[in-house]
Amino acid sequence: MPIRSRDLTDPDWWRSAVVYQVYPRSFADGDGDGIGDLAGLIDRVPYLARLGIDAVWLSPFYPSALADGGYDVDDYRDVDPRIGDLTQFAELVAALHRERIRLVVDIVPNHSGSGHRWFEAALAAGPGSPERARYIFRDGLGEHGELPPSDWVSHFGGSAWTRVPDPSSAAGRGGQWYLHLFAPEQPDFDWSNQEVRDEFLDILRFWADRGVDGFRVDVAHGLAKDLSEPLASYPRIHRDVLKDDGTDVLFDRDEVHEIFRGWRTVLNEYEPPRAAVAEAWAAPARLPLYARPDELGQTFEFDLVLEPWDAAGFRRSIETSLARAQAAGASSTWVLSNHDLVRHATRFGLPADVDLPAWLMTHGADPVEDRALGLARARAAALLLLALPGSAYLYQGEELGLPEVADLPFDALEDPIWERNGHTEKGRDGARVPLPWTADGSSFGFGSGGSHLPQPGWFREFAVSVEDAEPDSTLNLYRAALAARAELLVGDGVTFGDAPDGVIEVQREGGWRSITTFGVPAPLPEGEILVSSAAVGDDRVLPPDATAWLRISA
Numbered sequence: 001m002p003i004r005s006r007d008l009t010d011p012d013w014w015r016s017a018v019v020y021q022v023y024p025r026s027f028a029d030g031d032g033d034g035i036g037d038l039a040g041l042i043d044r045v046p047y048l049a050r051l052g053i054d055a056v057w058l059s060p061f062y063p064s065a066l067a068d069g070g071y072d073v074d075d076y077r078d079v080d081p082r083i084g085d086l087t088q089f090a091e092l093v094a095a096l097h098r099e100r101i102r103l104v105v106d107i108v109p110n111h112s113g114s115g116h117r118w119f120e121a122a123l124a125a126g127p128g129s130p131e132r133a134r135y136i137f138r139d140g141l142g143e144h145g146e147l148p149p150s151d152w153v154s155h156f157g158g159s160a161w162t163r164v165p166d167p168s169s170a171a172g173r174g175g176q177w178y179l180h181l182f183a184p185e186q187p188d189f190d191w192s193n194q195e196v197r198d199e200f201l202d203i204l205r206f207w208a209d210r211g212v213d214g215f216r217v218d219v220a221h222g223l224a225k226d227l228s229e230p231l232a233s234y235p236r237i238h239r240d241v242l243k244d245d246g247t248d249v250l251f252d253r254d255e256v257h258e259i260f261r262g263w264r265t266v267l268n269e270y271e272p273p274r275a276a277v278a279e280a281w282a283a284p285a286r287l288p289l290y291a292r293p294d295e296l297g298q299t300f301e302f303d304l305v306l307e308p309w310d311a312a313g314f315r316r317s318i319e320t321s322l323a324r325a326q327a328a329g330a331s332s333t334w335v336l337s338n339h340d341l342v343r344h345a346t347r348f349g350l351p352a353d354v355d356l357p358a359w360l361m362t363h364g365a366d367p368v369e370d371r372a373l374g375l376a377r378a379r380a381a382a383l384l385l386l387a388l389p390g391s392a393y394l395y396q397g398e399e400l401g402l403p404e405v406a407d408l409p410f411d412a413l414e415d416p417i418w419e420r421n422g423h424t425e426k427g428r429d430g431a432r433v434p435l436p437w438t439a440d441g442s443s444f445g446f447g448s449g450g451s452h453l454p455q456p457g458w459f460r461e462f463a464v465s466v467e468d469a470e471p472d473s474t475l476n477l478y479r480a481a482l483a484a485r486a487e488l489l490v491g492d493g494v495t496f497g498d499a500p501d502g503v504i505e506v507q508r509e510g511g512w513r514s515i516t517t518f519g520v521p522a523p524l525p526e527g528e529i530l531v532s533s534a535a536v537g538d539d540r541v542l543p544p545d546a547t548a549w550l551r552i553s554a
């Protein structure tokens, strides 16, 4: 086992970190209530250390009504009692730091939960009050204000406005509307309000004071909005309609950067400075703005999650991401999966043109995924990305090669997408099913009290205990890759070798290479094979859909 020696005082740790996303309610359940928690996570810190990651990104663990899996935060300075408390949070920080693993927490600044004390105060206070000014309340259109103030739509379907009762009317009718770009239980803050700005600086300090090493910033591109009257029309949210000059009505406006420069000042008050990564869905050319050194430092590169399994497309996308990060003085971030996406072991096992939401509605029956192919490609893709300069974000379960649970029954779904779209889209729960830790037992070792989303019987094959015992399992491949990477990865330099069609050859400083095959076999050059996602025979031919890392002697 490699000795983890990473220095917790290194200010640049995030530039090349392997960050493992924990979706806490589905990771490990310590108290047997069917919901994952901090006790379960603390218990699995040895597993994470053995895996060889550098940091954990913890998705929201705050008190929440769970209208959107915890991204509806009711109190930004506490832990959901179903998940733990602040004492356990401190234990988690200590347990991770003992293993030289850092902790990044999710911060959700675009909206609170509707149970937040500020939103409750806003509802009670009525129109024109300072309480309402922290959110975005407007009078409705139409003779009696019965129509929403604009045509804006929610990401989850339906109008982005919900009407509230008027507190001064005895009948409780005729009130204003508030904006929620996500679920109605997620009212958007008004970021032109100084009180909102100050509050979040204070929240950053609250967690940084508790030893948190970094922040993942939810919907970073959404905070600034054009609220000038009359509200502009914006009937559709899609990348294609997003303006790329900083003047879009709802997203990626120039003013958002002033907010993040303020955040960076606070993050730099700490030693080492706290890291941050933006979740920003912006025009590609504008992504580097979020990653500037005086802003967040990193922004997720999502291009690859849209890329089918094809060498030319992968290479183009990788080179573009590298160039973008370089332009910002940032480091790239590689992502294949997260809690919002269909797991990549499944994506890569489906025809490239499959409409994923429609496919999920068939419960994964039409077409049937090719699991073996998907897994081979997923293993190859992971090794390819881990060979690149920059940081890699892994999503819990991908180290097991876990596929999407495409056949979740409709009545088990938790994602607001399901209800908000009139039962025409299943949403993201298939990637959020609690992890299998053991082949048997209640909820495959997730906990002693079942699992908040049903686990299929085939989860058994992917259980940690099963993969632990198989030398060639995906779990052992990730362990080997992370151990090798910790030794090999040097510098930011990378060149792409002159490889045949269907092959990507990554050349790194220090004489090591990563070779990936997309549907074709490739003979490997001379050199020691350090890690390989598929068996290589005496003929030294790397099979199709595989990656091998080699040390090339000078």
Ligand code: GLC
Binding pocket: 068, 071, 072, 108, 182, 218, 219, 279, 339, 340
């Ligand atoms: C981000 C999160 C997603 C959430 C949304 C609203 O995109 O990743 O899970 O639903 O923000 O907070």
